[in-house]
Amino acid sequence: MCSTSDIEIWTWSELRAESSRRSIERLVAAGGLERLRRGVYATPTACADAREAASHGGSLGCESAARHLGLWVLDTGDAHVWMRGHRHHQGDDASGCHCIRHWDDGPSASTFELPSVPRILLQIYRCRGTEAFFVALESARRLGLLSTAGLRWLRGVIDQAGQDLIDFSRADADSGLESLVRLRLRPFGWDVRTQCRIVGTGRVDLLVDGWLIIETDGRDNHDESSFRHRDLTRDANSASWGHVSLRFDYALVLHDWDLAERAIVATMSLRP
Numbered sequence: 001m002c003s004t005s006d007i008e009i010w011t012w013s014e015l016r017a018e019s020s021r022r023s024i025e026r027l028v029a030a031g032g033l034e035r036l037r038r039g040v041y042a043t044p045t046a047c048a049d050a051r052e053a054a055s056h057g058g059s060l061g062c063e064s065a066a067r068h069l070g071l072w073v074l075d076t077g078d079a080h081v082w083m084r085g086h087r088h089h090q091g092d093d094a095s096g097c098h099c100i101r102h103w104d105d106g107p108s109a110s111t112f113e114l115p116s117v118p119r120i121l122l123q124i125y126r127c128r129g130t131e132a133f134f135v136a137l138e139s140a141r142r143l144g145l146l147s148t149a150g151l152r153w154l155r156g157v158i159d160q161a162g163q164d165l166i167d168f169s170r171a172d173a174d175s176g177l178e179s180l181v182r183l184r185l186r187p188f189g190w191d192v193r194t195q196c197r198i199v200g201t202g203r204v205d206l207l208v209d210g211w212l213i214i215e216t217d218g219r220d221n222h223d224e225s226s227f228r229h230r231d232l233t234r235d236a237n238s239a240s241w242g243h244v245s246l247r248f249d250y251a252l253v254l255h256d257w258d259l260a261e262r263a264i265v266a267t268m269s270l271r272p
């Protein structure tokens with residue numbers, strides 16, 4: 001999540017609604033406000049991504065907004081900018097700019113306010129596809145950022161495939177990797193349970209047909225040898241109870257899924 005949750009970027013007229021011309025100019029002179037471009041000001045601590053979006057003429061949108069809010073995203077590092085329906089794309093070289101612009105119109109209380117979480121999810125669905133949408137959706141549900149009314153709005157504006165993903169989503173997914181693996185195993189028709197406890201091992205990420213354990217290790221927390229020992233102990237324990245374990249890290253799930261899937265399918269064919 002971004003360290004600055006407030007956006008802290010305003011237009012000149014938004015600033016003028018709150019304070020006098022003199023005091024704004026004094027604040028700029030003292031370094032408490034910076035001019036991003038003509039008529040747009042930010043505090044020095046304002047979110048760097050939001051400042052960049054503002055310099056392109058909009059606010060954070062889509063995956064960039066989701067990342068700012070701390071949602072799990074299939075990060076590509078692109079700048080997604082919400083232009084609403086009517087903004088002008090700005091910048092030194094606006095014609096050759098690589099920012100990804102979103103032109104869907106929607107309500108916003110101020111010029112650089114983020115889209116609502118349901119709108120962010122809709123933008124991700126249309127811009128980045130089903131998998132990126134699904135992990136962000138489960139992350140938003142897990143973090144309690146999607147109200148019942150918001151979910152209803154999203155269901156009303158999204159297409160049938162999106163509605164199907166909403167039905168399949170849960171509010172207790174532990175990580176984006178887990179969400180992604182569950183979604184990718186869906187076509188196989190296995191019974192995939194998440195976060196269930198099994199005897200001798202405790203809580204596991206995914207349990208397929210009550211037999212195969214799949215653990216998805218996050219980005220940074222499995223380098224230390226103490227973690228490695230803990231994982232090996234878990235695997236030995238579950239094997240002694242007749243389970244088989246497969247363990248995939250971020251790189252395998254994101255960049256070498258074919259291999260991971262072949263491992264799962266081959267292992268499932270050995271099921272007693």
Ligand SMILES: [Zn+2]
Nearest residue numbers: 062080100127
């Ligand atoms: Zn986008």
Ligand SMILES: [Zn+2]
Nearest residue numbers: 002047049068
């Ligand atoms: Zn941010």
Ligand SMILES: [Zn+2]
Nearest residue numbers: 056091097099
């Ligand atoms: Zn741009």
